[in-house]
Amino acid sequence: MKGIFSFFRLSFRxxxxxxxxxxxxxxxxxxxxxxxxxDSTFLRERGLSIASDHSHVLSSMVKVWVMSNDYIGLEEAxxxxxxxxxxxxxxxxxxxxxxxxxxxxxxxxKYVADERSIAFLRQAQIDKEYDEEIFRNGYNxxxxxxxxxxxxxxxxxxxxxxxxxxxxxILNRIYQGVGFGILYLxxxxxxxxxxxxxxxxxxxxxxxxxxxxxxxxxxxxxxEEGYNELSxxxxxxNIMLDSIALGERRLKEVKERLEYAINGTQDGLWDWDVETNxxxxxxxxxxxxxxxxxxxxxxxxxxxxxVHPDDLEHAKQSIKYSLEKPGRFYxxxxxxxxxxxxxxxILARGMTIFNEEGKAIRMVGFHTDITKQKLLExxxxxxxxxxxxxxxxxxxxxxxxxxxxxxxxxxxxxAMGANNMLADIALESVDIENFKQQSQQILxxxxxxxxxxxxxxxxxxxxxxxxxxxxxxxxQEAEQIIGKSLENYNIDLVxxxxxxxxxxxxxxxxxxxxLNLLKNAKEALETSKPDNPYIHVTIESFSDRIVTSVSxxxxxxxxxxxxxxxxxxxxxxxxxxxxxxxxxMSKTIIExxxxxxxxxxxxxxxxxxxxxxxxxxxxxxxxx
Amino acid sequence: MIYKVIFFCFLMxxxxxxxxxxxxxxxxxxxxxxxxxxxxxxxxxxxxxxxxKRLFEVYGPMVDYINAHLTGAELRLEASRDYPxxxxxxxxxxxxxxxxxxxxTVMAADNGxxxxxxxxxxxxxxxxxxxxxxxxxxxxxxxxxxTISYPAPTALAATMMPQWYLYEHGxxxxxxxxxxxxxxxxxxxxxxxxxxxxxxxxxxxPWKAFIKERPEVAKEVMIKWETSSMLNNGLIxxxxxxxxIVEQVSEIITTLHTHEEGRKILxxxxxxxxxxxxxxxxxxxxxxxxxxxxxxxxxxDNT
Numbered sequence: 001m002k003g004i005f006s007f008f009r010l011s012f013r014x015x016x017x018x019x020x021x022x023x024x025x026x027x028x029x030x031x032x033x034x035x036x037x038x039d040s041t042f043l044r045e046r047g048l049s050i051a052s053d054h055s056h057v058l059s060s061m062v063k064v065w066v067m068s069n070d071y072i073g074l075e076e077a078x079x080x081x082x083x084x085x086x087x088x089x090x091x092x093x094x095x096x097x098x099x100x101x102x103x104x105x106x107x108x109x110k111y112v113a114d115e116r117s118i119a120f121l122r123q124a125q126i127d128k129e130y131d132e133e134i135f136r137n138g139y140n141x142x143x144x145x146x147x148x149x150x151x152x153x154x155x156x157x158x159x160x161x162x163x164x165x166x167x168x169x170i171l172n173r174i175y176q177g178v179g180f181g182i183l184y185l186x187x188x189x190x191x192x193x194x195x196x197x198x199x200x201x202x203x204x205x206x207x208x209x210x211x212x213x214x215x216x217x218x219x220x221x222x223x224e225e226g227y228n229e230l231s232x233x234x235x236x237x238n239i240m241l242d243s244i245a246l247g248e249r250r251l252k253e254v255k256e257r258l259e260y261a262i263n264g265t266q267d268g269l270w271d272w273d274v275e276t277n278x279x280x281x282x283x284x285x286x287x288x289x290x291x292x293x294x295x296x297x298x299x300x301x302x303x304x305x306x307v308h309p310d311d312l313e314h315a316k317q318s319i320k321y322s323l324e325k326p327g328r329f330y331x332x333x334x335x336x337x338x339x340x341x342x343x344x345x346i347l348a349r350g351m352t353i354f355n356e357e358g359k360a361i362r363m364v365g366f367h368t369d370i371t372k373q374k375l376l377e378x379x380x381x382x383x384x385x386x387x388x389x390x391x392x393x394x395x396x397x398x399x400x401x402x403x404x405x406x407x408x409x410x411x412x413x414x415a416m417g418a419n420n421m422l423a424d425i426a427l428e429s430v431d432i433e434n435f436k437q438q439s440q441q442i443l444x445x446x447x448x449x450x451x452x453x454x455x456x457x458x459x460x461x462x463x464x465x466x467x468x469x470x471x472x473x474x475x476q477e478a479e480q481i482i483g484k485s486l487e488n489y490n491i492d493l494v495x496x497x498x499x500x501x502x503x504x505x506x507x508x509x510x511x512x513x514x515l516n517l518l519k520n521a522k523e524a525l526e527t528s529k530p531d532n533p534y535i536h537v538t539i540e541s542f543s544d545r546i547v548t549s550v551s552x553x554x555x556x557x558x559x560x561x562x563x564x565x566x567x568x569x570x571x572x573x574x575x576x577x578x579x580x581x582x583x584x585m586s587k588t589i590i591e592x593x594x595x596x597x598x599x600x601x602x603x604x605x606x607x608x609x610x611x612x613x614x615x616x617x618x619x620x621x622x623x624x
Numbered sequence: 625m626i627y628k629v630i631f632f633c634f635l636m637x638x639x640x641x642x643x644x645x646x647x648x649x650x651x652x653x654x655x656x657x658x659x660x661x662x663x664x665x666x667x668x669x670x671x672x673x674x675x676x677k678r679l680f681e682v683y684g685p686m687v688d689y690i691n692a693h694l695t696g697a698e699l700r701l702e703a704s705r706d707y708p709x710x711x712x713x714x715x716x717x718x719x720x721x722x723x724x725x726x727x728x729t730v731m732a733a734d735n736g737x738x739x740x741x742x743x744x745x746x747x748x749x750x751x752x753x754x755x756x757x758x759x760x761x762x763x764x765x766x767x768x769x770x771t772i773s774y775p776a777p778t779a780l781a782a783t784m785m786p787q788w789y790l791y792e793h794g795x796x797x798x799x800x801x802x803x804x805x806x807x808x809x810x811x812x813x814x815x816x817x818x819x820x821x822x823x824x825x826x827x828x829x830p831w832k833a834f835i836k837e838r839p840e841v842a843k844e845v846m847i848k849w850e851t852s853s854m855l856n857n858g859l860i861x862x863x864x865x866x867x868x869i870v871e872q873v874s875e876i877i878t879t880l881h882t883h884e885e886g887r888k889i890l891x892x893x894x895x896x897x898x899x900x901x902x903x904x905x906x907x908x909x910x911x912x913x914x915x916x917x918x919x920x921x922x923x924x925d926n927t
Contacts, residue, residue: 067676068703069667069718091652095700097659110654117652118659125660137650149677150684158652 013200021189028185032177039177040170047141051161052134054084055145058157062092063147066100066155071108074101081159088140088160092147095155097121117158120144124153139163202230206237218245267366270350272300274323274360279303288346288369290339308335308343315348322352323360330365345374384588387568388509391585395512398519403452410445417442469507471539471548471613472497478514482522491525492534493518499541503615505594510613513586513598517550517609520582524554524607545596548611556602565600666865668699669719671710671728671857673775673809673830676703682833683723686889690876697869706807707776721861721873726909727780727923729858733903736863740874742901743856744881748894751785751851752831754816754824757844761822764793764849770822771802773815778923780909781827781854782809784916789851791920798921810834817841823848829894855909858901874900 007015058081065073074092081090082103092101097112112118123130124146130153134143140160147155202223209222221241222234262269268285272278277300283293289306296302307315311334322330330350335343350365417438424430475495479486486493518535525533530553540547557565564570568584583600590598596613668690670683680701687701699721704710713719714732724732726749733739743749753772755761761770767790774783783805787797795801804821806812809830816824824845835842859877861870880886881897890896917923 064676064703064705067680067701068705068709069713070705070709073705096665099654107654110656111658112652113655113657113659114651114653116650121659135650142650150680152680152684152688 011200012203013196016196016199017189017193020192021185024188025185028181032181036170036174036177039173043166043170043173047161047163047166048134051141051143051159052132052145054081054087054161055132055134055143055157055159058090058092058159059145059147062101062157063149063154066092066094066147067149069094069100071100075105077101078103086161086163086165088162090157090159092157093117093121093155095121095125095153100155117144120156124156128153136163139167198226198228199230202226202228202234206230206234209234209237213241218248262366265366265368267368269366270303270364272363274362285367288344288367289336303336306336308337311335319363322350322363326352326354326358328352330363333370336367343371344369345371384592388512388585388589391512391516391582394582395515407449407452410448414442414445417445466504467507468502468504469510470497470500470502471510471546472500474507474511474514475537475539477511478518482515482518486518486522486535489522489526490533491522492532493537494534495537495539497539499539499546501541501546501615503546503613505613509589509593513589513611514550516582516586517611520609521550521552521554521607525552528553528555530554530605544615546613546615548613549608550611551603551608552606553604554606556605556607557600559602562600562602566598664697665700666697666720666869667702667718669702669704669710669713669722669724671722671724672704672706672807673725674833675808675810676705678833679703682892685892686877686880689880689885689889690873693876694869694872697866699873707778711778717862719862720865721859721870723857723859725778725780725857726855726906727778727784727913729860730906730909730913732860733858733906737860738863738870739858739860739901739903739906740870741859741878741898742905743858743893743895744897744899745895746856747853748828749781749856750853751781751783751789751825751827752847753786753789753849754813754826754831754845755822755848756816756819757846759822761848764790764795767795767823768800769802771804771820772797773804773806773812773821773824775807775809775812775826776805777803779827780912781851782812782825782830784913784920784923785827785851785854786825786849787920788912788916789849813845814841817845832894854912855906858906859898 007018010018058077061077061080062074064070065077078090078092078101081087087103089103090101091099091103091107093112094100097118099107099110099112102108112121120133128151130146131148132143132145134141136142137160139162141163142158142160144156144158146153147157205223209220212220218241222237224231224234224238262282262284266284268288269280269282270285271280279298279300279302281296281298281302286293286296289296304312315332315334318330318332322328330348330352332348334346334348336346338344347368347370348365349368350363352360353362353364355361421435421438424434472495479493479495483493521535525535533553535550535552538549538551540549561570566583566587570584587598590596590611590613594613596611598612599610601608601610668687670679672679674682680703683701687699691698702713702719704713710724711728714722714724714728714737715735717736722728722732722737723743729739729742761767772786772790774786777783787803790797790801797803804815806815809826812821812824812826813831813834815821831842831847859874861873877898878900880890890898913923
């Protein structure tokens with residue numbers, strides 16, 4: 001058993017030679033055994049058959065001579081048989097057991113005396129059906145056959161045939177068989193050895209080539225010599241090597257291209273195996289956070305631990321969203337903590353890869369360091385804030401001018417009242433009723449002044465929180481502030497509110513825009529002096545937005561500057577009246593703070609500014 | 625392990641070479657004494673009026689019948705290849721009992737045998753001369769210069785009596801015709817049928833048997849002449865054969881026609897009966913032979 005197992009541990013070449021050789025030997029042995037056995041059986045049977053046939057012939061031939069007891073006839077009959085090489089003797093015996101003919105003439109006339117012959121004779125006398133006895137006797141075949149005549153046994157013949165030549169024939173057949181078998185075996189094993197050796201050599205060569213290729217030597221080639229299947233295999237293997245080399249070159253190119261691209265963009269690559277939770281972070285990814293390539297473990301936790309607590313939930317939500325369905329891209333801005341403790345702004349983008357069952361198995365993407373942009377944004381934001389403040393200061397100056405203008409008349413009234421009262425006191429013509437009337441007038445004017453102070457104070461109040469307001473209220477508030485100024489120029493302010501809806505917004509900033517638009521219209525009307533100067537305000541409500549248009553008949557804006565009017569420090573007015581920041585600030589406030597749109601166009605005979613505001617807007621997170 | 629298996633295979637390969645050599649176990653032995661001690665066997669020779677096979681068919685049943693009823697001995701039928709052979713055996717006194725033709729009967733009677741019975745139907749013991757039906761032999765004279773076939777020179781009915789007949793009808797058989805002794809009755813008939821002879825001499829029993837056995841041949845041949853009749857074949861016994869045996873055999877044979885089984889046996893021989901006879905019975909034959917020898921030719925087996 002151990003031997004059988006050891007066979008299977010032999011090399012393929014040895015297994016083939018030993019296995020097929022052994023099988024052939026076994027089959028050949030069986031074949032030769034069967035063949036020689038059949039041959040010898042056939043020859044033996046043939047020996048018996050021939051002996052039997054001859055006994056038949058002899059018994060027929062001698063029958064009449066036995067009947068006639070005719071020695072001459074018997075002698076003649078036996079003479080015909082004596083020519084037969086294998087015949088040892090032939091004899092004819094009558095029913096008395098007397099030898100009436102024999103190839104050895106000296107025996108004629110004698111009686112059989114051996115047990116076998118006597119037994120045969122007896123049996124022939126008793127049994128009418130008795131016919132033949134045939135038996136082997138060493139190298140001889142003996143056959144005794146009864147001579148029949150008309151239901152009588154009249155004697156018997158006894159022939160002996162020598163089987164030496166037949167035995168030699170059988171042996172010869174066996175030797176031939178064995179000889180042929182051995183020759184066949186030797187030739188077959190030799191042939192097998194040659195074939196297997198060739199096969200094995202080619203296989204070994206192929207194996208060596210594979211080892212070299214595996215060891216990194218891509219320049220080697222397998223031996224293609226010959227026309228057999230292995231040669232074809234080697235040929236195909238070489239083609240495969242060429243293809244691999246080509247593929248590797250292309251892959252290298254692609255890889256290099258990708259590396260250049262990644263290095264060029266300075267993005268960090270990450271590749272997350274969702275099932276194992278292992279993440280590959282590229283060196284650049286780690287570098288962004290101030291780490292060397294070998295400093296961070298390749299796990300999801302590496303990322304998770306470094307995300308800013310305020311951003312983590314949102315980032316995870318984004319990841320979850322992307323993992324749910326194919327086709328959803330992952331894009332989120334979050335902060336990661338740098339090795340030195342500072343925060344790095346990251347734009348994370350990626351995609352999810354799903355398997356055939358639709359299960360997310362992998363997520364790959366890039367990190368882009370957007371800290372600089374974020375700082376710039378911040379800076380810009382601050383600048384804008386400053387400019388808004390600046391413009392507000394300008395507006396405040398203008399307000400103060402307006403206050404002064406509005407206050408002039410009441411103060412004059414108050415002063416005149418006070419003068420009248422002082423004059424009455426000096427003239428001692430104090431009339432209590434007149435005093436009372438004068439005082440009430442002064443009080444009334446004072447209250448008016450107080451109210452204008454309140455109005456302006458409201459304007460100067462800074463917005464910290466959004467509040468629910470109606471646009472009509474904002475316009476009416478603006479009218480309170482600027483209304484006197486408009487009246488001075490007979491400008492007709494018409495406000496049509498078709499919405500009557502409340503919006504959630506920064507109302508002070510919106511008021512600043514409205515004042516700016518009304519002021520611009522007023523200044524245009526001051527300049528163009530039309531017959532019936534007016535400012536028309538229309539507030540329209542739509543499903544998700546409110547559109548407000550402010551139009552006048554001040555002649556409009558010249559076509560060539562229409563596109564530039566929202567640029568900072570662009571003004572068509574002279575230096576005394578314009579700072580060039582009004583419309584720029586209006587646009588900044590509407591679009592960046594209130595998420596709306598402001599557009600300028602020319603109507604029939606004046607300018608028209610359209611402000612579209614969302615009914616509700618969600619405050620973006622400072623990082624998103 | 626591999627080598628063990630290979631060795632085993634070669635062992636199998638050579639297992640086909642079985643040992644053919646065996647010892648010679650049996651050699652026949654001979655002695656001068658008969659192996660089986662049984663009752664005395666007497667050889668009963670019948671003259672070759674048929675070939676041995678036919679002879680055994682015809683006379684075998686009679687010998688069986690005799691053996692079945694004979695006490696103290698047993699007969700064994702023996703044929704002979706031809707008349708000379710039979711004659712030789714007779715002269716050598718090989719037969720204990722014999723059924724020779726009338727000529728041989730009288731010759732044997734002078735040479736240690738005695739006659740104890742004979743075949744009946746003497747009227748049938750005559751010679752017949754056959755020719756082909758399409759033959760141009762019409763008269764005996766037409767035979768002159770032609771070949772005549774006979775079974776044997778010593779056959780009385782089938783040879784000597786036809787030759788005497790021819791002699792009586794003016795043919796010198798030693799000169800006028802060519803005599804062909806062909807060995808048996810059937811051969812004689814076949815010779816004329818095949819045209820080898822112009823006429824064939826035989827006698828009725830074999831002719832009747834031949835008609836039965838070879839009708840297609842027999843119908844081409846016809847009886848042209850018949851001789852007068854003579855005494856039929858005799859039954860003789862060597863003088864040393866016990867009288868009791870001879871008498872038993874004589875009794876059995878001569879009473880065959882008295883029972884059905886015997887009649888069947890006789891029928892095969894074309895014979896109605898056997899009858900007792902002795903030396904005197906054959907005196908006419910002796911006379912005929914004397915006449916024949918002096919006037920025609922010496923009687924001897926010249927085949």
